[in-house]
Amino acid sequence: MANLISAFSAEQVERLTGLSESQLRDWDNDGFFTPAFAAENRRSPYSRIYSFDDLVSLRTLGILRKKHKIALQSLKKTAAKLEQHSGRPWSDLTLYVLNREVHFKNPSTGRVEGAISGQMAVPIPLGSIADDLRSKIEESRSRSLDSEGDFEQHRYVAHNRRVVSGTRIPVESVMAFWEHGFSIEQILREYPSLTRKDIEAVVASSDREADAA
DSSP states (O other), X not given: OTTOSSOEEHHHHHHHHOOOXXXXXXXXXXXXXXOSEEOSSTTSTTOEEEOHHHHHHHHHHHHHHHTSOOOHHHHHXXXXXXXXXXXXXXXXXXXXXXXXXXXXXXXXXXXXXXXXXXXXXXXXXXXXXXXXXXXXXXXXXXXXXXXXXXXXXXXTSGGGOOEETTSOOBHHHHHHHHHXXXXXXXXHHHOTTOOHXXXXXXXXXXXXXXXXX
């Protein structure tokens, strides 16, 4: 996990890509899309952690499914073809859509062709998904300094669990990393939108609750 430049939980991926956690779980289970970090026991906490490349790929797949109405079976066939040209086809290759078929710029020939049909075309580009995601991530990470070190709880945020103010990060998730021996610096790498003050507040709150028990 420490080798990942950025790490995103399934809940964060759901918010940034528009895909549901059940979709992510199903795609992992059937081998269509496995996250960068996947624990052998998928029922354990934090068993699915996604990299930024995963995020770009999943956002691409979400657009292909929802906006362009491309069937999942077709995407699976497309993936098999595209993987002949790149190990990360959904984030590395330049992709297009025409007549509900994914086209790509063949790195060997420089020509745009249908992933399944192989037919040449002048299709409509998907756009810069990575740049769009970076903007969304930066927006989601922007917080008021007044919210540092505080917690909040809302009915429709994180299933009504207590979260760090200004984020959707559950307090219990941060505490789980701490209890597993992660340092403050390591937790900050997992949750870049948090601050040292946030994590110290989580630990202090847990200590108070333990003393009161």
